Amino acid sequence: MSRSKTVFPTKSKTDEAAIFKIFSVGIVTSRDEWLYDFDRQQLAKKVQFFCDFYEQEKVRWNKSNNKKVINDFVDRKIKWTSELEEHLLKNSSLEFNPDFIVTSTWRPFTKKYLYLAKIIVHRLYQQEQIFPIGKDNVAICLTIHKQVPFVVIATNCICDNGIGSRLSQILTLYYYDENGNRQDNITDWSLEKFQTYYNNKKIKKLDIFHYTYAVLHHPTYRQKYEQNLKREFPRVPFYENFQQWVKWGKKLIDLHINYETIIPITKSNAILQRHFKNQIFTKI
Known part of the structure; x- marks a missing residue:
């Protein structure tokens, strides 16, 4: 790995003195067994039952004398949380909508269908800003x-909070404002820093995104900052040969997102294997 200079954070809560403007923890359903499934039709059946049963309990509650504590009243055939019980007390409706079934990244290289609706999902955090339904x-x-070891994985769909077996943070290329308009999530501050350091006004925000992904995956970087990566957000150094890092990051993101269509590296395709070794993380 080439010598590095200047290190700055990947995110900031207070201003734009970081690479990414906003960030979010992954989605928390608190009822994965109801809201996730590998089979879309099976998920639809589960959620339909959940919604119907909730509505039945709401009717039963409204017909009762309401003297019982709600926690003692509801039937536990479905997974209740205090928030869902509050919705029942507020007489909130829960109606199944097949348009709310989306593809999600549940664990690294493991996609599942997810039912994404406010009342039934325990915590959405800022996922509606970064992965609204129907937006890329x-x-x-x-x-x-x-x-756990430091986990870094790219995805093009909404992420579960437990993607790395512990609380996870999501950094995106874009975010969407309240009107549904796409905005750059790479800050102008970081763009100016990169362009100035490398003396190259042609550097784009997408390049910075790819560069960051390559750096976070490099074995030498991860070894050097191993202890830091167990307790704090990564800080990304400037390394020489910026465009080479951009190419590595772009290639890795493509591999990690499109893993289901990538040709496996086997003894029978030795040419591809040699190409992979030459292109990904050659020492510079």
Whole structure:
């Protein structure tokens, strides 16, 4: 790895002195067994039952004398949380809508169908800004925790909070405002820093996104900052040969997102294997 200079954070809560403007933890359903499934039709059946049963309990509650504590009243055939019980008390409706079934990244290289609706999902956090239904985006999912190895994985769909077996943070290329308009999530501040350091006004925000992904995956970087990556957000150094890092990051993101269509590396395709070794993380 080439010598690095200047390190700055990937995210900031207070201003734009970071690479990414907004970030979010992954989605928390608190009822994965009801809201996730590998089979779309099976998921639809489960959620339909859940919604119907909730509505039945709402009717039963409204017909009762309401003297019981709601926690003691509801039938536990479905997974209740305090928030869902509050919705029942507010007489909120829960109606199944097949348009709310989306593809999600549940674990690294593991996609599942997810039913994405406010009342039934326990915590959406800022996922509606970064992965609203029907909108495109690309995300870098990070798991930073002392109990598990540092996890970095790219995805183009909404992410579960447990993608790396502990709380995860999601950094995206874009976000969407309240009117549904796409906005750059790479800050102008970081663009100016990169263009100035490399003396190249042609550097784009997408290049910075790819560069960041390559750096976070480089074995030498991860070894050098191993202890930091167990307790704090990554800080990204400037390395020489910026465009080479951009190419590596772009290639890795393509591999990690489109893994289901990538040709496996086997003894029978030695040419591809040699090409992979030459292109990904050659020492510079």
